[in-house]
Amino acid sequence: MEVAKVEHVSRVYKTGDAETAALKDVSLSIEAGEFAALVGPSGSGKTTLLQLIGCLDTPSSGKVIIAGQDVSALNRDQRADTRRAKIGFVFQFFALIPTLTAFENVEMPLLLNGLPAAERSARVHQLLEAVGLKERTHRRPDQLSGGEQQRVAIARALAGKPALILADEPTANLDTENGKQVMEIMQRLNRETGVTFVFATHDPRVIAYASRVITLRDGQVTANGAGAAKV
Amino acid sequence: MLQIIKLAWRDLNRNRRRSFFSALALGMGLSLLLLMAGVIEHEGRSSMDTSIRLQTGHLQIRAAAYNENRASLAWEDLVERPAAIAAQVAALPPVSAATPRLFASGIVASGDTSAAARVTGVDPASAANDPYRSGIVSGQWLTADDRDGIVIGRPMAEKLGLKVGDKPNVLVNTANGDVDTQAFVIRGIYSTRTPGFDSGTVFMSLAKAQAIARAGDHASAIFVLLKDRDQAGAVVAALQTRQYAVLTWDRMNALLSDTEELANSYMILLYLIILAITATVIVNTLVMAVFERTREIGILSALGMRSGRIMAMFFAESAMLALGGILIGLIIGGAMVAYFGSVGYYVGDFGMTGMLLGERIYATLTLKDAINLSLAALVVTLVASVYPASLAARLEPVEALRGGRQV
Numbered sequence: 001m002e003v004a005k006v007e008h009v010s011r012v013y014k015t016g017d018a019e020t021a022a023l024k025d026v027s028l029s030i031e032a033g034e035f036a037a038l039v040g041p042s043g044s045g046k047t048t049l050l051q052l053i054g055c056l057d058t059p060s061s062g063k064v065i066i067a068g069q070d071v072s073a074l075n076r077d078q079r080a081d082t083r084r085a086k087i088g089f090v091f092q093f094f095a096l097i098p099t100l101t102a103f104e105n106v107e108m109p110l111l112l113n114g115l116p117a118a119e120r121s122a123r124v125h126q127l128l129e130a131v132g133l134k135e136r137t138h139r140r141p142d143q144l145s146g147g148e149q150q151r152v153a154i155a156r157a158l159a160g161k162p163a164l165i166l167a168d169e170p171t172a173n174l175d176t177e178n179g180k181q182v183m184e185i186m187q188r189l190n191r192e193t194g195v196t197f198v199f200a201t202h203d204p205r206v207i208a209y210a211s212r213v214i215t216l217r218d219g220q221v222t223a224n225g226a227g228a229a230k231v
Numbered sequence: 232m233l234q235i236i237k238l239a240w241r242d243l244n245r246n247r248r249r250s251f252f253s254a255l256a257l258g259m260g261l262s263l264l265l266l267m268a269g270v271i272e273h274e275g276r277s278s279m280d281t282s283i284r285l286q287t288g289h290l291q292i293r294a295a296a297y298n299e300n301r302a303s304l305a306w307e308d309l310v311e312r313p314a315a316i317a318a319q320v321a322a323l324p325p326v327s328a329a330t331p332r333l334f335a336s337g338i339v340a341s342g343d344t345s346a347a348a349r350v351t352g353v354d355p356a357s358a359a360n361d362p363y364r365s366g367i368v369s370g371q372w373l374t375a376d377d378r379d380g381i382v383i384g385r386p387m388a389e390k391l392g393l394k395v396g397d398k399p400n401v402l403v404n405t406a407n408g409d410v411d412t413q414a415f416v417i418r419g420i421y422s423t424r425t426p427g428f429d430s431g432t433v434f435m436s437l438a439k440a441q442a443i444a445r446a447g448d449h450a451s452a453i454f455v456l457l458k459d460r461d462q463a464g465a466v467v468a469a470l471q472t473r474q475y476a477v478l479t480w481d482r483m484n485a486l487l488s489d490t491e492e493l494a495n496s497y498m499i500l501l502y503l504i505i506l507a508i509t510a511t512v513i514v515n516t517l518v519m520a521v522f523e524r525t526r527e528i529g530i531l532s533a534l535g536m537r538s539g540r541i542m543a544m545f546f547a548e549s550a551m552l553a554l555g556g557i558l559i560g561l562i563i564g565g566a567m568v569a570y571f572g573s574v575g576y577y578v579g580d581f582g583m584t585g586m587l588l589g590e591r592i593y594a595t596l597t598l599k600d601a602i603n604l605s606l607a608a609l610v611v612t613l614v615a616s617v618y619p620a621s622l623a624a625r626l627e628p629v630e631a632l633r634g635g636r637q638v
Binding site for chain 2: 054083095096
């Protein structure tokens with residue numbers, strides 16, 4: 001079953017009269033439960049593709065289908081609803097709300113989904129325990145290490161029980177050990193919960209975790225298959 | 232909603248000094264407005280009371296042809312046998328005092344200096360004269376049989392260098408169009424703390440005023456005080472005659488009411504200007520917050536927060552700043568009003584035609600004014616925060632996550 005499908009998608013950025021094509025006629029599909037890596041050098045279109053699949057942006061042409069729904073033509077609030085219901089994000093720079101504790105950051109998607117307090121609390125504790133931060137519940141981001149912050153971000157991405165989690169360079173800002181921990185946690189959660197992960201990276205150590213590797217170059221998919229990285 | 236309020240509160244606490252000064256700006260603006268509203272409220276109310284007490288009474292019975300501006304002394308313009316009429320009026324239950332008064336234009340001269348005067352002949356024993364009698368600061372009030380004594384106000388005494396016992400000349404217009412002059416002894420000097428009245432009003436006994444003005448047994452008006460001014464209409468109905476006109480306090484003080492109404496209209500404009508200025512401080516704070524927290528707005532948007540909730544978050548911040556400012560304003564403004572309510576502010580002879588202002592202005596804050604101004608501050612601030620809130624809500628998530636700005 002397809003969680004995400006991209007059909008002939010192009011994304012062109014305009015700066016004055018100049019046009020830059022970040023993606024050119026890209027088509028691919030992501031199956032449920034995959035642990036897929038989007039790889040390629042800087043400027044290859046990895047982040048743009050993640051943003052389109054994540055409903056953070058809209059394609060210049062083509063279709064993006066998430067869990068069977070065409071999201072290409074949705075308005076801003078409809079895209080926000082889709083993100084809230086179906087997609088989790090893990091960003092390179094953790095992207096936690098600095099004024100909220102680890103608990104409250106993880107709780108945020110649940111609040112936006114309108115879950116009752118008791119259910120929220122149980123779910124947040126369960127997730128923080130799953131990422132090994134049971135003892136760091138009430139710390140704010142500035143009281144956590146980079147690795148811990150990224151683990152909070154993973155817990156937050158999982159909170160709304162999304163069909164798909166998109167991670168943009170999740171280890172790029174971490175040292176080797178923390179990067180390894182983060183990837184192992186993501187892989188374990190992928191196996192345990194069945195949630196689909198798609199992560200962008202150009203780090204061969206990270207690519208090694210992927211069950212499938214999609215290679216991009218100059219805005220086009222140049223390789224798409226299981227197994228080892230093809231960078 | 233609770234989480235939005237919590238987020239807003241924490242965001243404000245990130246830069247406490249800036250948040251405090253933003254709220255303080257609104258608070259200072261509001262406190263000034265409260266003080267201004269308090270002064271207008273007090274002076275509006277007290278100048279009407281003062282005018283009634285000192286000058287117009289609640290009612291005046293006059294000859295239909297009497298022209299107040301000319302202080303006419305022609306007999307056909309005056310009330311005939313006024314003592315008898317005053318006695319009849321005084322017998323009505325709602326009336327607390329009724330007394331004849333004769334008004335004549337005059338001049339008080341002493342040596343080389345002189346001052347214009349409104350010579351007022353009064354029945355010295357009447358309770359209606361209590362405000363002047365109780366305001367005697369030197370000497371004594373008139374007696375009924377006093378034929379050559381006058382009582383003058385302190386500003387006039389100071390201007391002419393007069394004291395009790397001095398004998399200035401008083402020139403008075405007469406009924407036949409002439410001017411009569413006579414030396415009077417100053418029996419007393421009074422102060423009602425209303426320079427606009429005290430500087431020009433000279434009292435003498437009614438009998439003497441009638442004699443010097445050749446007015447015979449006539450008076451310019453029967454001055455009537457009521458136990459309750461709301462009963463003026465009922466008393467007027469009871470007093471209607473063809474020969475005389477009965478004027479009520481609100482008609483005699485129409486200029487005062489109109490001036491107050493005009494002042495209130497201007498004040499509303501001034502209120503809005505002051506609130507708009509203070510609201511811009513809050514707008515500035517929020518716009519800076521939007522720029523500083525662009526990435527966070529992107530994160531919230533990525534998590535699925537709708538534009539409306541992002542706006543609500545900024546409105547919540549704005550409302551909190553406004554509530555903080557209102558609290559500060561109520562405290563500072565309340566203290567200022569309390570101070571000016573008890574001590575007042577000396578303005579001296581600061582009056583205008585048709586209005587009797589005391590030499591000190593005071594402030595009285597009503598609950599209605601406090602609530603209205605606080606609500607106005609809240610609404611103006613919320614309206615002003617529409618711009619920064621919509622700025623935040625219109626941020627594209629992709630750009631916002633990069634920390635850039637694309638609206």
